[in-house]
Amino acid sequence: MTVPFPESGRPPAAVPLSPAERAKARAKLARKWAGQISTTEYVPLEPEEFQRTLDAMVDALVDAARAEPFQAHPATAHGAELVAAGCTGPAALQHTMDVLGKGLLALPELAGLPRAAERVVLLLGALAAGYSEAVRLHTLSQQDTMLKALRVALQDTRRELVLAHGRFEHLLAGTSSGVAVTDAEGRFTLVNDGLAAILGQPKEELSPGSLFEVSHPEDVAALRNAYRSLLSGRVARVRNEHRLVRADGERVWAMLSLAAVRPGEPGAQLVAVVEDSSELKLLQGQMNRQALHDRLTQLPNRQYFGSNLERVRRQADPSTGITLYHLDLDGFSLITHGLGRGVGDLVLDTVARRLKAVVAGEEAMVARFGADEFALLVRNGPGTPDVVRMIQRITAALAEPLYVGDSGLAATACIGVVDRPARDLTAEELLEAAELALARAKRNGCAQWALYDPFQDARDREWASLAAALPGAWETGQLTVTYQPLSTMDGERLLGVDALLHWDHPRRGPVRHELCAELAEQTGLIMTLGVALLRKACAQLRDWRERLECDLPVHVPLTANQAADPDLVGHIRSIVDSTGLPADRLWLGMPAPALVNPGGEAAENLRLLAAAGVRIELLEFSTTAADLACLEDLPVRAVRLAGWLVERQAHRTGQDTLVAGALRELSRLVRATGVRVVVAGVDTPEQAEWWRSIGADAARGGHFAPAGSPERFEELLKPPSG
Incomplete structure (x- = not known):
């Protein structure tokens, strides 16, 4: 299409701008164009490369608008160039029309150009036509590529399915874990040798049965809930501890993992993986006991004692309450330094057994807090000895000589006592009170005992707070x-x-x-x-x-x-x-x-x-x-x-x-x-x-x-x- 010159017969006079000013105006328009597209489209080009591409397009469009005779068809190539740059979404074309439709007419170079708006519209129309055709060709190319990829994927999938089936059979035969495939009712459709070994019966005998039949009766309800959740598609996988019953009636602890195949569809199946954790359960129980008990004396440690103290404190009869004794052996380091650590351990074990014997007739707990410290917690009853008589029994029990070779050893201890404490004291506060009472007893010498006194306790805490704050007082100038x-x-x-x-x-x-x-x-x-x-x-x-x-x-x-x-x-x-x-x-x-x-x-x-x-x-x-x-x-x-x-x-x-x-x-x-x-x-x-x-x-x-x-x-x- 051509547009004739105006009546003067000459091209319109250019706006008197320097080349630098014209370039600056065009670059500004190109940046705005690039910014609009980049905010809504993914552009695979680097930002600098994409900007250079749009700069060149703006220059070409301005030159085409000013060319005589005017022709719009060159803009078709720019539409295809946009698609080649990766701008294939509908928003890219919309932003192009919005930005260039206004921005080109606003350029000083086109100001005063006769029929400038008509020329810009024709250029943008040609650009849109080129863009649409390029998008159509791009889509056809993608569809063809996708079709070829699907054919290759289908072939690969068939091969992988054959390989997966072989691997699955190999996995079933080689794993020590039990694996079973069941229907929606839990009936076995496939069982491996591992599960048969865990349950202690041949695979042939398992196949007619179901997973529910070999589960512990107390765990069947939870298993049925898991099946319902998996088959409905509410959850994708369930993994929890489960008890199974062997053919000889022995209980087996296992970790059971369940996953559904085609949940919510007819013929849905579940895959169950069973890992025998009986030995791990036994080991875990031993480790839990070791974590809560002293290894030497087998007495509860401070952590277990503290948790039990909280429970006993809540359950104790308010009229009799509880009594807490905190013991620290006197001069124990003399035994270990003089006769060796082995003799020291023997003394500690003997002390533990004698303290348990002292409270054998009471509802009580004996614990070792560490090193040479012990604790007794007594839930008082009508016949429980008072504090004085209990301390006399403890002292007499510890004083009995223990003969090691030619040495007759005996122990004494300082004791802090909290007797019938107020019910609003927490377990931690009770332990702290016993420690403070023990500290007062030790200040008086060996084989001493002290009773918890709230007023003395407050003074001791005040003393401790002063000692703790002293370093900061020096730093702050107090x-x-x-x-x-x-x-x-x-x-x-x-x-x-x-x-x-x-x-x-x-x-x-x-x-x-x-x-x-x-x-x-x-x-x-x-x-x-x-x-x-x-x-x-x-x-x-x-x-x-x-x-x-x-x-x-x-x-x-x-x-x-x-x-x-x-x-x-x-x-x-x-x-x-x-x-x-x-x-x-x-x-x-x-x-x-x-x-x-x-x-x-x-x-x-x-x-x-x-x-x-x-x-x-x-x-x-x-x-x-x-x-x-x-x-x-x-x-x-x-x-x-x-x-x-x-x-x-x-x-x-x-x-x-x-x-x-x-x-x-x-x-x-x-x-x-x-x-x-x-x-x-x-x-x-x-x-x-x-x-x-x-x-x-x-x-x-x-x-x-x-x-x-x-x-x-x-x-x-x-x-x-x-």
């Missing part, structure tokens, strides 16, 4: 170092400063140094915390020496574990070197009980530190001969009297008691050796005067000044005004 002056007994002169821990607990309030140190000792934080305290105290003293010309020594108390730390000497040398503090300005307090062994690590640390110039004072010093021996054998410069002695005397100030006389004599003996006597906890003028009267050299306490921040201590260093 735990700080405070300083308390050490003064002469008249308070006129400062002799030094004690560096002490102080915990400003958000709920409990201030926690003093002694409790902080004890908590750190229990949690193992004392090693890290002690070094940090030493470093901070020495750095603070160096600052005071430089700024205030203060030459007072700093006293830092150590715990027993710190005193025996093999790295203590190295830490002290590092701190003294890094701070530049003279060694004799550091006084370390070591607990006297930790120094009883003259060849121990603590005593060796003391000697090495004293030789390096560090001053040593004995803490917790009392009237014992062991403490006096430490004073005589070790290079110490001061003793700090035990806190319990100071507190005792604080309540008897002015009384001439036996302890007061001993303290006077002790002070005289200490001062006779040239060692200073220091008292901590002097809070009143009367106390200060009494300690001065018996010869104490220095003291700290509320009477002189409380512990405080470095800034507060600096106030004491300033000379009085006037």
Whole structure:
């Protein structure tokens, strides 16, 4: 088709655009075209290649629209090109018409072109015709290809069917699992040798029967439900544990897998695969028992005991309740270390049997919680012994000697008891309460027992929560170092400063140094915390020496574990070197009980530190001969009297008691050796005067000044005004 020139006889004048602008407008139209098609069609080409294809088509269509004479048939090839690019869906043609129908007319190059709309319509019509013809040819090609593929697939299927039948026969003959094909009523139509072996009868005898006949009567109903679900098509496969009955009447545990063939159709069949799991069931039972019982004593373990505790607690008579005993053998490691692990196991087994004998007449359970810990749970009845008599029986049973070779062994135990607990306590809370009661019993020594006390339990839990929160308190700055002056007994002169821990607990309030140190000792934080305290105290003293010309020594108390730390000497040398503090300005307090062994690590640390110039004072010093021996054998410069002695005397100030006389004599003996006597906890003028009267050299306490921040201590260093 051709279109004549306008009346002027010349082609229309082109819009005055640069080549770059024209290319940009065409590319924008092509991108929009590609985007519309890609959102609804799968295009097998890479996005860049597809974009280049559409760019070329847009260029060709614009050139065809502007060509003179105008011809629309070249656009037919572009429709076929779209199909070749993989755009064969109906949406592709629709998006092409929508985008190009508007987009071509909007191009500046076609603006002002006479009969532009007519030309665009004719071009798009030709493109659509080419697209439709290409789609028709493409469809015919696909149908032909598919027909050929179907012929090949049919041939392959026939071959595979023959091979599958052979493989199925081979599988039936070679597998140890039982396989059967049944009709909808469960009657066997095919049985392999494996199923015959599992059921203990020949295949010929099985064939007339059904799967329901060889199933355990209690499992038949579940099997019929499975058949109905499979035959109706509601489920595709059923697999569960099933019991079969052998020809000799023996029960067989099996894993039964069922699948339907042509469910919902006439003549539907089911394939059953039977795996004998009798041995696995037996092994599983043994493993379950091992998981819930102690291997050595065969007693229930903590997990099983806890679950049983919950059940017994619910079922117990409210008037009698239950009683829980938690035992920990005393000194059991001495047996294993001295006589070997085998003897230790024999003792544990003997303890288990004797504890079972103690409660043989009761509704009770004995368990081993691990290592040398046992538990007894008694469901109390009218004749059940009370706690005291039951503990007497336990103690008597354990005390009976067990002879191993020439050794007669006997066991004692600490026991925590929870008797008739409140019914609102959970099993876990009961076990925790018994553990806390046991811990209190062990603090009192060997062969002790303690009864659960809710108020004491709350205090123990508070103590445990403080210990657990201590590391975080140091990290967050709640735990700080405070300083308390050490003064002469008249308070006129400062002799030094004690560096002490102080915990400003958000709920409990201030926690003093002694409790902080004890908590750190229990949690193992004392090693890290002690070094940090030493470093901070020495750095603070160096600052005071430089700024205030203060030459007072700093006293830092150590715990027993710190005193025996093999790295203590190295830490002290590092701190003294890094701070530049003279060694004799550091006084370390070591607990006297930790120094009883003259060849121990603590005593060796003391000697090495004293030789390096560090001053040593004995803490917790009392009237014992062991403490006096430490004073005589070790290079110490001061003793700090035990806190319990100071507190005792604080309540008897002015009384001439036996302890007061001993303290006077002790002070005289200490001062006779040239060692200073220091008292901590002097809070009143009367106390200060009494300690001065018996010869104490220095003291700290509320009477002189409380512990405080470095800034507060600096106030004491300033000379009085006037």
